[in-house]
Amino acid sequence: MNNPYQERLRKCNNLMKEAGLDALLLAKPANMFYLTGDGRLCAFMIITGDGKVGLGVPRTDVDDVKALAHSDNITGFEDEVGMIHSIAHYFEHFGIKKGSVGLEYTFLTQSMMGMFTHPHAKPEGVVAKDCTHIMSELRMVKDDEEIRRIRAAAKAADTGMEAAVDAVVPGSTESQVAAEAEYAMRNAGAEEFWRTYVSSGPRTSIAHGLPTLRKLQKDDLVMIDIHPIVNGYSADICRTVCAGKPSGEQQAAYDLYLKAQQATIAKAKAGVGMEELEETLHGVLKEAGHEEHIFGPPIHGVGIEFEESPLPPGHAFFHGEKEPPPLASNVVISVGNCGLYMGSWGVRVEDTIVVGAAGPKILTGYPRTLIPE
């Protein structure tokens, strides 16, 4: 892999200039990983308008970060007060006394904001602004190496899904189904995974079905949503399967959802708008009379995070996003994030795809059937 970090930094500087930001002060591991090759908890990164970079990490981690991060300035701190002083040190070292600094308003808690804008950290003349949209725009289009990694994650996702579906038998708990998926993903080369969702029976009709100790019943629907991370990049797949024989209504809802998802995927070529994709997926469901059973935005980006930009235009608050531009080639998205929730059960099918000039490349391929093959 060529070193992409200088080019990313150059683009970041251009976006900062457009947004009138003189510096960025980042702490989100995904953003730091994108810009330096290393992202970790309890660390920060300062970027100046002319491309200088300073990293602050726990004292114990300095050597490890030196080996992983493309950055010359790495300083270690002892504790929270030390972190504040390290931030002040970089502002001084880089001669930043006024102007605007971009902070991650969608990542920093109110107390971390207090720390990063503390009078002992940030110079009084420097004003804090949100920089979420800059990092989103920067990370939106993936390069070949990023797509290669997302493809590897998609392969681990397929392996995980197969193991999970194999464990869908009456008497198993939702947690045990999750266990099989996670175990298989790690053994398929995932160094990590994001939160696993497994819900069964009536729980398939709730928005965020984290696994519980509920035992699967015969003929339950089971919804499985998994997100492995391979070499820092993620994939996102969801399948709904039946632990027995689905009702006619369940099969019809599943077939409809799959039709809506596939119609949406078919439209995922360069130039399409997020809204058009949303309307396609919701449209098929609405036409069949299911308007009141739809919940949640159907599309989101996939990359270092399993859920990242482009995000639906309606997610302004939690995600601090502007309306995304028409999708370019090599934007990676997940299609099928909203559910068809019928009250006592729900269905959903989700795949990770690459937007291409001529059409989509579908990265996750586990069979899409309500009754496992």
Add this chain to the structure above:
Amino acid sequence: MNNPYQERLRKCNNLMKEAGLDALLLAKPANMFYLTGDGRLCAFMIITGDGKVGLGVPRTDVDDVKALAHSDNITGFEDEVGMIHSIAHYFEHFGIKKGSVGLEYTFLTQSMMGMFTHPHAKPEGVVAKDCTHIMSELRMVKDDEEIRRIRAAAKAADTGMEAAVDAVVPGSTESQVAAEAEYAMRNAGAEEFWRTYVSSGPRTSIAHGLPTLRKLQKDDLVMIDIHPIVNGYSADICRTVCAGKPSGEQQAAYDLYLKAQQATIAKAKAGVGMEELEETLHGVLKEAGHEEHIFGPPIHGVGIEFEESPLPPGHAFFHGEKEPPPLASNVVISVGNCGLYMGSWGVRVEDTIVVGAAGPKILTGYPRTLIPE
């Protein structure tokens, strides 16, 4: 289990009164779970000064929450804008037009703060204040049922640790060791777990060793830190083991750390201060000349979260904590959270214990030996 929620709400109201808060607006699942029996993502809870409660959850989740939460007022919302309107609805319904509302400054991101204090959500006359310390104080002393659940989590932690240590063989990846722990914990009755840490070789010397694809080498030290959740309650255990034969220096450092940890646990009886415990653990290491090799606070609380109050007095910013009072009986803590980091390797041993009137009850019991038995 008796319904403890009314009593918790009464105590909460007393603490609110002391802090001059007329209402709380909570969103942290752990806090909502404590006060109602149900805590989930993308939901909120309002509590008035006279003990009235309102819950807002995704529209899809209303029936599920009704079955789980001890609360009469449950409203469903469609999206972020709907969430804002639901918050406004409760302020109006409860007649709250002025005074102070407590928000979780250590949980809400800056953008979520923007949402919760949006002019369409919070009445103009109501001022937002941090309520982190109220929820900490409220949850600090555990009742018998809580301790029973933490004990069950500790049992799952022991099972997970055994599986992880069995997987410590040269050639395995850190991720595979994590896989064994997580798989075993879920099969031992955990519905979930918090982030698993597995680091090996030189990575045992960093502060937050998330598992990577690094393959264990012969004679590597391996640090494993796991946190199962059983019926909503967590445990915390860390062990360091050697994938072969440790050096004399490694064995000596391990023996010293274990001595420091055990000396600290021995002092964990009602009335002891967090600072005294910290000084005991750090003191043994410092006396042996290791002052510069210590990193991190050695003690934290365990409960619904694997890391919760009581938190070290020095963690003001991230955790928004006041200095904790002397520990009462039935406070549950984890001892051994700081490491002895030697640069090219590190050691750490951590256990979950209950502070008792006469002395500690140790809940995690996996053998404490550098060379696995």
